[in-house]
Amino acid sequence: MERWIESNGVRLWCETLGDAADPAMLLVMGLGAQGTSWPDDLCEMLRAGGHYVIRYDNRDTGLSGRVDYAARPYTLTDLADDAVGVLDGLGVDAAHVVGASMGGMIAQEIALQHPGRVRTLTAIMSAAAAIDPQSGTFRGSERDPRLVAWDARQVTDPPTTDEQRIQARLDLARILSGSLSPFDESATREIIAREFLRAGDMTHTMQNHILAVMASRDRSELVSSITSPTLVIHGTEDLMAPFEQGRALAAAIPGSVLVPIEGMGHSLPAPALARIASEILRHTNRVGV
Incomplete structure (x- = not known):
């Protein structure tokens, strides 16, 4: 079921699957990605495993509201508050929270701010580490040369048409796919x-997410209190x-x-x-709720 929820001053799109009487599971997607980026098959497996599955579009993505970042800057803590507002709007007291990529960072903030x-x-x-503004990657890691080359192409020869933007995203997906299965x-x-x-074209609003991540705190030590x-899963x-x-x-x-997954890249293949x-269902079943 699709619906819109006012949360933290932003109108957010969300979709629910399953019985609201079942334990809720909130799926939080990553940078610039829409809630529908959670694969339908994965959502169905989680629903069949006994959960009320909730996926939503973060602000500045998909069908959710856009924000003028210059006038109203935000960080991952604000995105965490957005997510809690989705739970409020659905009448959910607590949920199993699952985040992917930047969504995993938002999920950490939810656990820190709203345990x-x-x-x-x-x-x-x-x-948990912050992004190093010089290298463009997480502190403690080096950016792969293939990503450096892709970044450079976006600056020197930025896409100007939808087809070019789709091709740029496709090129990035290929780089990130891993060897678990053929691309x-x-x-x-x-x-x-x-x-x-x-x-539509999300290039501008994706930049807002990049700014939000860069402006957010390092959680490397904070997460010890979760x-x-x-x-x-990585x-x-x-x-x-x-x-x-x-x-x-x-x-x-x-x-x-x-839980390491051999051959998996930065994707949900x-x-x-x-x-x-x-693995998620085994994890949630351990707590018996």
């Missing part, structure tokens, strides 16, 4: 094109958030569990979805 709202925490391909160019292009059709049972071939970031995040949160779903 009573988080039954369990799952961070997928995420990190499916046609299927990925279709997904990206569908996102453009749904919400009390929610925590699962960290691909061993992640170029955007290198595997050592996932290892460091798991090491910093007391009692957390690290179809061959990994059943494993990811089973």
